[in-house]
Amino acid sequence: MAKRAFRTSGVAVIFFALTVCGLPAFAQDNVLRVLAWPGYADSDVVKQFxxxxxxxxxxxxxxxxxxxxxxxxxxxxxxxxxxxANTAEIHRYTLENLLTPLDPGELPNTQRQLPRFRALSSINGLTENGRIYAIPFTYSSMGLIYDRKQIPDAPRSMKELWNPRYQGKVLDFNSAQHNFSFAALARGYPHPFQLTDAQMRKIARKLVELRRNLLTYYTVPEEATAYFIQHKAALMFGNYGTQQLALLRKAGADVGYVIPEEGALAWLDCWAMTRAATNRPLALAWINYMLEPDVSELLTQRQGLANTLIPPPEYSGDSAHLVWIQPVENIGERESLWSRIVSGDRPERFP
Incomplete structure (x- = not known):
């Protein structure tokens, strides 16, 4: 395979020159303080950096x-x-003036990323007033997981969750935000995170209808895996996406994964530099290091998460339609309606 040429920034040149000359790139007392999720900065990854x-x-x-x-x-x-942080949170931090703008030219490994992750202006929450505030790192879609024995042909639409043939065989994630959003996608609403009052009521009724097919709601991946195998579920809204897929396959389940034709909700976690960062070159070095192939691949190997360099086979390549989550119009209203749906409130009480 031919090596790809990367743009070299001034910061990268400094790192390279210091290393080649046998001089330390940073003083011994320099410290980088990282705030992250488990699995994003494992001890061996940190030691290498x-x-x-x-x-x-x-x-x-x-x-x-x-x-x-x-x-x-x-x-x-x-x-x-x-x-x-995910894109919705990045947007909050940007508005709070807690982040400092980034220049991809100072992060040469961004050139390794898939095209969709280099088109930063097309990802809601990453830019503000033409400035870039975060770089994509890892993500997971919320697609459909299905039992290959009961469903030999991969389902094409999220609407299959409502198919009468799967009565008592559907698993759903217990979440107000995501259920209203994925149901809105299934109905073809163009703005699944900003629903009108009328749309909210229609979606509530659809989620009440979904109860006819429901085996149960789940909260964590391990719980979903147990339900899926023990009760022979056929179809599941995979809130944890490929993480759940890996768990199920490890447990011996013959399952498939699909991004529906309407698209799938997805979260996208990114690295950002705080406005209070005391050593910009070191912070940039960390973000660039996180995009190295070996480091990114560990996300897939250890966490079952997708990285931004190579599309997982379940995503049908780089063209898979992922809808990055955004803040919703009224979380209080969604949670109020959802609590009634989960508790079994009658359909006629959702006018």
Missing amino acids: ESRFNARVQVTFVDSDEALWDKMHAGATPPFDVLA
Whole structure:
């Protein structure tokens, strides 16, 4: 395979020159403070970065968007330098003036990414006033997982969840935000995250109808795997996407995965530099390092997540229609309606 030529930035040249000359790229007391999700900065990955750039890395892990937000607003001293967050959260941090703009020209490994991830202006939440505030890193779609024995031909539409032939054989994720959004996609609504009151009521009725096919709702991937295998489910809304697919196959299930023709909701986590970062070259080095093939591949091997360099086979190549999640119009209203749907409220009570 021919080697691809990459654009070299001034920062990259400095790193290269210092390494070749046998000089440390950074002083021994330089520290990079990273705020990330578990699996994004494993110890061996961190040690390799520290060795290469003669720096120390302190990683703080979070397990929810709320925890990430709290950490960023806790006034940590010294502050965090880089963070990983999804596109909707990146937009919030940008509006709060907590991030500093990035220049892809200073991140040569962005040239390795798939075209959809280099088209940053087309991804909602990454740019503001023409400036770039985050670089895509990893993602997962929320597609359909199906039992190949019961469904030999891959389902093409999210509407299959409502197919009467799967009565009692459907698993759904217990989430107000995502259920309203994927049902809106299935109905062809152009703005699944910004529904009108009338659309919200129509979607609520559709989700009530879905209960006829429901085996149960699940919350975590391990729970879904157990239900799917023990109760011989046929079809599932895969909120955790390829992570769930990997778990099911590891457990011996003969399952397939598909991105529906309407598209699939997807979250996209990105690396960003905080406005409080004290060493811009080191922060840029981290973001660029995260896009190296070996580092990106670990996401797939260890976490079952997609990386931005190579499309997973389940996604039908780079053309798969993924709809990156965005903030919704009224989370309180969605959660209120969803609690009634889950509790079994009668259809006629959703006018």
